[in-house]
Amino acid sequence: MKRTIMEKHYILHNYLNGTATQEEIAQLKADPEYASYIKIAEATKCFDTPDFDEKATFNAISEKLEQQPKVKKLNLWPTVLKIAAVFAVIVAGYLYVDSLETTISTSVAEKQNFNLPDGSEVALNANSTIEYQKNKWDNNRTLELDGEAYFKVTKGNTFTVQTKIGAITVLGTQFNVFARDNKLNVNCYEGLVSVAFNDTLIKLPTGKSLQIKNGTLVTEHQSVTEKPSWIDNESSFENASLTTVLDELKRQYPITVQVDDNLKTKRFSGSFAHNNLDLALQLICAPLNLTYTIEEEEDQVTIYAAKNK
Amino acid sequence: MDKNTTICNEIIFNKVYKAHGKAIWRFIYFKCGNEAQAEDLVQDAFIKLWQNCAKVPVEKAKSFLYTITNNAFLNEVAHKKVVLKHAKYHPDKVENQSPQFLLEEKQYHQKLQGAIANLTEAQRTAFLLNRIEGKKYREIAEVLDISVKAVEKRMSLALKSLREEIGEL
DSSP states (O other): OOOOHHHHHHHHHHHHHTOOOHHHHHHHHTSHHHHHHHHHHHHHHTEEOOOOOHHHHHHHHHHHHHHSOOOOOOOOHHHHHHHHHHHHHHHHHHHHHHHSEEEEEOOTTOOEEEEOTTSOEEEEOTTOEEEEESTTTTTOEEEEEEEEEEEEOOSSSOEEEEOSSEEEEESSOEEEEEEETTEEEEEEEESOEEEEETTEEEEEOTTEEEEEETTEEEEEEOOOOSSOGGGGTEEEEEEEEHHHHHHHHHHHSSOEEEEOGGGTTOEEEEEEESSOHHHHHHHHHHHHTEEEEEETTTTEEEEEEOSOO | OOGGGBTTSHHHHHHHHHHHHHHHHHHHHHHHOOHHHHHHHHHHHHHHHHHTTTTSBGGGHHHHHHHHHHHHHHHOOOOOOOOOEEOOOOTTOOSOOOHHHHHHHHHHHHHHHHHHHHSOHHHHHHHHHHHTSOOOHHHHHHHHTOOHHHHHHHHHHHHHHHHHHHOOO
16 A cells, blocks of 8 residues: 555654554555665664763752852741731730729828829828729729729719729719728718629618628718818718727828727717827817827827826 | 742752753753763753742743753854764664674664764754654653644654765665
């Protein structure tokens, strides 16, 4: 069977590509021209290049690569992480400081007036502490009180004063809280105050005051004043024990007081000023038939029963 | 990017060299017939590959190497005659050939060798890639970055000029 030149060429390429059949190759070889092509192709297969030293070349490449100035890839990650870390510390620190409780405290013979973030006014009596969270104040008007403070609360959501004994909640009013040791006194001067004590909730209207002492509750009327007397640097008492009076005295003056135990049960009604110790002691002692001495250097006050008038 | 899948990993780079280093050297040798030049070009190609390791995926390494050497070769001027050695024998060659036949065959090979050296660089590279490396037209087209038709043409022309130079048997 004769084949055209085109066909022969096609078969030749198939042969070179390794896809021609034996039969086709045999047919191709019948043509002397193509036979010589095949011979050339076959013979060329026997040739090879000189040997290539694979290992030596690789070593040469490795050597050259080491000599080359290293193309340092600009790796931004560590830098970014460093900056991010610094920012994280700053932000965390800020958040931490921000979440810290704000503490305001007064020492003996010191009073402080300040405003809360919502504009409520607080007068903090001597030796008292108030803690609250500034950043949460808008949503949660809650503060902790240890001591005595007078509040003028602006209208808003619930305002809570936490004390060791009970919680006082109001909406907007003026009231005084005395929370020391086992005593809790709440005086409401305006509006309505509710005091949560144990499981009971006591509503305290204007002009009323409430006393909790050693777990027992006493509600009593309050003398009609517009604000607690201590705001005006005067402590007032009504039928209070001498201990209570002297405790307050010690808060208002940096002194220590010595008094006989049998005198402590005396009851006192009246007031003393915060700016004159001598006068204050006179005011306390005279009605109770007591005398006192003041040792200036050690701020030591001794009170004893007057021998004779 | 995962470092284990890039050529920047020395083990991967090593593997790529093992897989393609020799073939590339032979490829260049077919072109220029100069061992030293081929070696230099292989070294340059692999150094370039390492420098661009982050940009070249492993599967593209082969074509990257061929392209680099192809381009580098175009820039080279001096061409030497390709010297091939007679390394392999026909597997179907039978022993007990007459001395006469062996001599004729030796002369034939020498002639063929000379004729191959005289081929143009383009024809010779395609022809030897096919004959010695056993590459299919498609593969040759790929490494030379030309069409399969162009490979066919180079092969035909190569065979034609070889036959003309060594004459009929």
